[in-house]
Each structure stands twice: as structure tokens, then as C-alpha cells.
Amino acid sequence: MNKAIIIGVLIILVIAIGLAIHISNSKEIRVRVTTTTSLYATGLLDYLADEFRKEHPNTFFDFIPVGSGEALRRAENGDACMVFVHAPSLEKQYIEKNVITSRKIFAYNYFIIAGPIDDPAGIRDSNSVVDAFRKIYEAGEEGMAKFVSRGDNSGTHVKELSIWSLTNLDPHGRPWYLETGSGMSNTLLVANEEKAYVLSDIGTYLKLKKEGKLPDLEMLYSNDTELINIYSIYVVSSCTGAERQAAQEFAEFIINKGQELIANYGVKEYGQRLFNPAKNNIEWLEEVWEELSEK
Amino acid sequence: MDILNEILDITIRSLWVSGSATIISSLWSILLAYKLSRSPGASRYIIPFFEALIGIPTVLIGLLLYMILSSRGPLGLFRLLYTPYAIILGQAILITPLITSICYRVLSSSWNTYGELAYTLGASEKQIMAIVLRESIPGVIAASVMGFSRAIGELGIALMVGGNIRGFTRVLTTAIALEVSKGEFEIAVVLGAILIVLVVAISFSLRILRRMYRV
Numbered sequence: 001m002n003k004a005i006i007i008g009v010l011i012i013l014v015i016a017i018g019l020a021i022h023i024s025n026s027k028e029i030r031v032r033v034t035t036t037t038s039l040y041a042t043g044l045l046d047y048l049a050d051e052f053r054k055e056h057p058n059t060f061f062d063f064i065p066v067g068s069g070e071a072l073r074r075a076e077n078g079d080a081c082m083v084f085v086h087a088p089s090l091e092k093q094y095i096e097k098n099v100i101t102s103r104k105i106f107a108y109n110y111f112i113i114a115g116p117i118d119d120p121a122g123i124r125d126s127n128s129v130v131d132a133f134r135k136i137y138e139a140g141e142e143g144m145a146k147f148v149s150r151g152d153n154s155g156t157h158v159k160e161l162s163i164w165s166l167t168n169l170d171p172h173g174r175p176w177y178l179e180t181g182s183g184m185s186n187t188l189l190v191a192n193e194e195k196a197y198v199l200s201d202i203g204t205y206l207k208l209k210k211e212g213k214l215p216d217l218e219m220l221y222s223n224d225t226e227l228i229n230i231y232s233i234y235v236v237s238s239c240t241g242a243e244r245q246a247a248q249e250f251a252e253f254i255i256n257k258g259q260e261l262i263a264n265y266g267v268k269e270y271g272q273r274l275f276n277p278a279k280n281n282i283e284w285l286e287e288v289w290e291e292l293s294e295k
Numbered sequence: 296m297d298i299l300n301e302i303l304d305i306t307i308r309s310l311w312v313s314g315s316a317t318i319i320s321s322l323w324s325i326l327l328a329y330k331l332s333r334s335p336g337a338s339r340y341i342i343p344f345f346e347a348l349i350g351i352p353t354v355l356i357g358l359l360l361y362m363i364l365s366s367r368g369p370l371g372l373f374r375l376l377y378t379p380y381a382i383i384l385g386q387a388i389l390i391t392p393l394i395t396s397i398c399y400r401v402l403s404s405s406w407n408t409y410g411e412l413a414y415t416l417g418a419s420e421k422q423i424m425a426i427v428l429r430e431s432i433p434g435v436i437a438a439s440v441m442g443f444s445r446a447i448g449e450l451g452i453a454l455m456v457g458g459n460i461r462g463f464t465r466v467l468t469t470a471i472a473l474e475v476s477k478g479e480f481e482i483a484v485v486l487g488a489i490l491i492v493l494v495v496a497i498s499f500s501l502r503i504l505r506r507m508y509r510v
Contacts, residue, residue: 011322018380032377032458041477046461062377064458065473078366079376185478208478238366 029059029246034071035084036155038184039231041065042203042274044265045084051261052253059246069153075099081239082247086201086231087155088293089162100234105285106254107231107262107275111159113221114188114205114214115197120144123197129226130166136197137169140176146196147171150187151179159229160199162292192217201229203266203274210270230289231275255279298482301462306489309466312379313447316386320446321439324391328398329424332406342399348392357455360385364456377458382466385452390442397441401434402427436501444494 035045040063049061064071064080068087075083076099083100085091094100113123113132121139126132139145149171150157164171171177178194180187184204191198192214202222208214233251235244254262259277266274278285331338362368364376375381405427413423428435450468457464459473467490474483 007322008326011319015319037473037476041473062458062460062463064377064460078371183476185476189478204478211478213478 027058029242030062031059031082031243031246031250032062032064032080033082033084033247034064034066034074034080036068036071036086037065038154038156038201038204039084039086041183041185042207042266044262044275047265048254048258048261049250051258052250056246056249059250061250067152068155068158072099075234075236078236078238081236081243082250083234083236084231085155085234086229087158088230088232088289090153090155090158091232091234092293098237101237102235102248102251104233104251104255105230105278105282105289106233106251106258107278108281108285109202109229109273109275110222110224111156111199111227111229112202112205112219113197114191114200114217115145115220116195116216117218119218119220121197123221126221129163129221129223132221133163133167134169137167137171140171140174143176146176146178146194148187148191148194148196148198149177149179150184151181152183154184155229156184156199156201159227163199163226188214188217206266206270206272206274225288228288228292230278230285230292232289302486302489304462305465305467305470305486306493308379308464309447309468309490310493312382312453312466313386313443316383316446317390317439317443319383320387320390320442321394321435324394324438324442325398325428325435327391328395328402329428331395331399332402338399342396345392345396345399349396351389351392352451353389353449354451354455356385356389357452360388360452361455376456377460377464379457379464381456382453382464385456386446386449389449389452390446393445394438394442397438398431398435401431401438405431405434433505436505440498440501443497447494448490 033045039045045061045063049063053059064074066074068085068090071080071083071085072090072094074080076094076097091100091103095103113129115121115123121135121144123132123135126135136145136147140147149160178190178196180190184200185208188198188200188205188208190196195216197220198217205214205219209217233254235247235251239247255278259279262275262277263273266272331341360381361376363370364373364381365371366376375384409430410423410427413426418426448468450472453459453464453466453469454472457466457469459465459469465473467486471483471486471490474480474486
């Protein structure tokens with residue numbers, strides 16, 4: 001058994017040396033960023049980070065794409081230094097717990113309701129989003145329409161639930177209400193297959209539509225007050241040292257120089273902005289954010 | 296050809312991460328299996344327990360390991376979370392029950408066939424171990440290949456403790472999950488095909504190697 005002991009010691013040595021190399025290598029600054037998958041999937045964050053790194057080559061951003069709920073929960077555990085999210089009511093809970101601080105609204109766009117081209121519920125000319133959801137509910141009860149929900153506690157899902165609560169109707173458990181429990185793209189593809197209505201952020205919808213993956217879906221309703229989608233950056237309270245400083249510099253970069261980059265992002269590809277920069281509308285956005293966070 | 300480079304990078308990372316996990320796990324699993332095969336009392340309880348754990352959900356191991364490695368967790372100060380080493384550790388734990396229980400069967404039957412004979416012929420404990428292990432090589436390799444296949448194909452651990460960080464902890468399975476969530480089903484299928492081809496190729500080449508050296 002002596003050989004076994006020697007082998008065991010060798011393995012432990014190798015692991016220890018590996019660890020030592022790993023730790024000593026960390027001269028570069030790595031910033032751990034949790035972000036919502038939908039935001040990450042548009043490629044905007046990688047683009048902003050690449051531009052920032054032209055001036056700060058020693059800083060690296062580790063983007064960890066998860067849902068808004070998980071992003072904030074990981075921050076609470078001290079496993080992120082920066083958070084990119086779009087779920088005001090959820091954000092408020094974590095602000096109150098002092099997990100995240102110094103909110104910076106950096107971009108906004110709109111949620112849209114997409115649905116089958118023949119629009120069986122007739123939501124095209126609704127007065128409000130609440131009215132549109134009521135029509136979908138009624139059509140659903142009559143067996144003429146379906147609705148696909150994210151069902152994953154993401155920013156988009158939280159938004160959808162807050163609209164349902166305004167209608168005083170509860171679609172949960174109805175046979176026409178399908179919860180996919182998955183990301184926005186997947187949910188849109190399910191809606192396309194099922195010829196169902198769906199609430200989506202405009203970025204993901206445009207991207208998939210452009211790629212020809214949503215032949216049976218069309219943007220049916222949008223509205224620039226109720227369906228606003230506000231993206232914020234936070235620095236996590238428990239984060240310290242060089243990582244915190246880099247995170248703060250990156251946040252400053254995004255709300256200043258980065259604003260123009262955001263405005264032009266994706267315009268060439270999709271013929272339309274995916275995100276609107278927050279800079280010139282910041283007071284209005286702060287107000288709307290406060291309102292949304294109360295829901 | 297940026298995307299090809301990225302796919303190559305992800306594939307190589309998958310190979311070394313899961314390969315390291317398999318080697319580490321094999322070493323301790325084989326020793327454990329040998330110990331167990333020589334102590335019928337303990338193995339009566341431990342082997343069924345391990346066999347039951349073979350199908351343990353990977354996200355569960357990922358979650359438990361996340362809680363241990365998290366900066367608030369007991370091993371937080373090592374800063375292992377969101378590194379490839381965390382994935383290696385998790386996968387090594389994941390495949391331990393699988394490799395141990397298969398090796399146990401192989402080693403027990405080798406011991407019955409060769410070990411007892413060697414024992415009656417007066418071989419020392421070390422000599423017996425050498426004979427039993429040598430005769431069990433094909434079965435032990437098969438167990439390791441199965442372990443590797445399970446490790447490289449798992450998603451939950453890599454996602455929870457690796458974080459799917461581009462160019463650092465993104466492996467084939469987490470890349471597949473991300474591409475699916477982006478709606479890029481075509482890329483996801485290509486990545487899946489790479490994964491299957493790799494596992495099958497490794498299994499066959501080990502079989503061929505074994506034949507070359509044993510005939």
C-alpha cells in the first residue's frame with residue numbers, strides 16, 4: 001500500500017501546485033458580472049467590455065449569464081461584483097437588503113406582445129396593455145388563443161405577472177396558458193410553433209424575426225409607457241478592492257462614453273435600435289423605475 | 296473564422312477539464328474499489344449506496360458545491376468558484392460512484408479468479424494487488440471511459456460552479472445550453488455532434504490501444 005500513499009501524495013501535490021499557479025497568476029483584474037441571459041445574448045455586453053478594455057487592457061469581465069432572480073441571488077452570496085438586470089421590483093428587494101448599491105440606469109427599450117398574424121384575440125387596436133391581456137384571456141377561455149409564458153422569474157416574466165395582476169385575472173393553471181420555464185428565444189420559438197401570444201423584449205424578438213425563425217409571429221402591440229423595459233447596473237456591496245474599482249469605472253464608462261455605442265448597437269444589422277441610451281431621459285426613467293418597483 | 300476558433304477553444308477546454316476529472320476520480324475510485332473488494336463487510340453497505348448515487352442529478356452536486364465554494368461558503372477563501380478547477384472537482388465527485396461500483400465488480404471477480412490462487416501459492420499482499428489490478432485493466436479502462444463520458448456530457452455542475460464564462464469556463468455542454476437559449480439551434484446541434492464524436496472516438500481508440508498491447 002506504500003505505492004498508493006505515494007500516488008495520493010503526488011496527486012495532492014499536483015493539485016496544490018496547480019492552485020498556487022492559478023492564484024499567483026491573478027495580477028490581472030477579473031470582474032465577476034452576473035447578467036440576465038437576454039441582455040447577454042444580444043452581444044451588447046461583450047461589445048461594451050471590448051471597447052472599455054481598449055483603455056484598460058488588464059481588466060477582464062467574467063460575464064455569468066443567468067436569470068434576473070439568480071443574478072441577484074448570486075450577488076447576495078458575494079459571488080458577483082456587478083449586476084446587470086431589468087426587474088425593478090426584484091431589484092428593490094435587494095436594494096432594501098443592502099446587497100446592491102449605486103443604481104445606474106443605462107438603457108431602456110420596450111416589451112412587445114407578439115402573436116399569430118391573424119390575431120384571433122384582436123389585440124392589435126387595444127387601448128392599453130391591460131386591455132390586450134384581458135382580450136387574450138377571454139379568447140383563451142373560448143379556446144381560440146394560447147399564451148406562452150417564460151415562467152422562470154426573469155425580468156420579462158416578472159413584467160408579465162405584474163400585467164396579469166393589473167387585469168385581476170389569473171391565467172395560471174388554465175389549459176391555454178403554457179409556462180416554458182426557459183429563456184426568451186426558446187419561449188418565442190414555442191409561441192411560434194403553438195401560434196400563441198407571448199410577451200417579449202424587443203431585442204430578442206427582432207433578432208429571431210430577422211433570422212427568419214418566427215414566420216408565424218408578428219409584433220401586435222407595444223406601448224411606450226406601460227411596456228417600458230429598464231436596464232440597470234449595480235455594484236455589489238460586498239465587493240471590495242481593485243475589482244470594485246474596475247466595476248465602478250466600467251459603470252461610469254457605460255453611462256457616459258458607452259451611451260453612443262448603445263444607441264448605435266445593432267442598427268446596421270436589424271435596421272432598428274435594440275436599446276435606447278438612458279442619458280437624455282434619465283429623470284423620466286428614474287420616475288418610471290420608482291413606479292415599476294412598487295408593483 | 297472567429298467562431299471556429301471559439302468552438303475549438305471550447306472543445307479543448309471540455310477535453311482537459313473532463314479528462315483531468317476522470318484521471319483524478321479514477322485514481323481514488325480504483326484504490327477505493329480495491330479496498331472494498333477486500334473487505335466484504337464494508338462493501339455490503341457502501342456498494343449499494345454508491346450504485347444508487349450513480350444517477351444523482353448534476354445540478355444538485357453543482358448547487359452543493361456552489362454553496363461550499365461561494366465566497367460565503369466554508370471554502371470561499373480559495374476563490375475556486377467560476378474557475379475550471381471547480382468544474383474538475385465537481386465532475387470528479389460526480390463520477391466517483393460510477394467508477395467505484397464498476398471497478399468493484401471487476402476487481403472482485405479478478406480476485407476470485409486470480410487473487411485466491413496467488414494467495415494459496417504464497418504471494419505477498421503487494422504481489423496479489425499487482426496481479427489483480429493487471430488482470431482487471433480492461434474493465435477498469437471501460438469504467439473510466441464511462442466516467443469520462445458522464446463527466447463531459449454533464450451540464451449542471453459546469454453551469455453552477457463554472458458560470459459559463461466565455462474563454463474561461465465555457466465548455467461544450469454549457470455552450471450548447473447558451474446557444475439554445477439564444478435560439479441558435481443550428482450551432483447547438485453542431486456542438487452536440489462534436490461532443491458525441493469525441494466520446495465515441497475516445498472509447499474506440501482506447502479499445503484499439505488495448506488490443507495492440509495485449510495480443
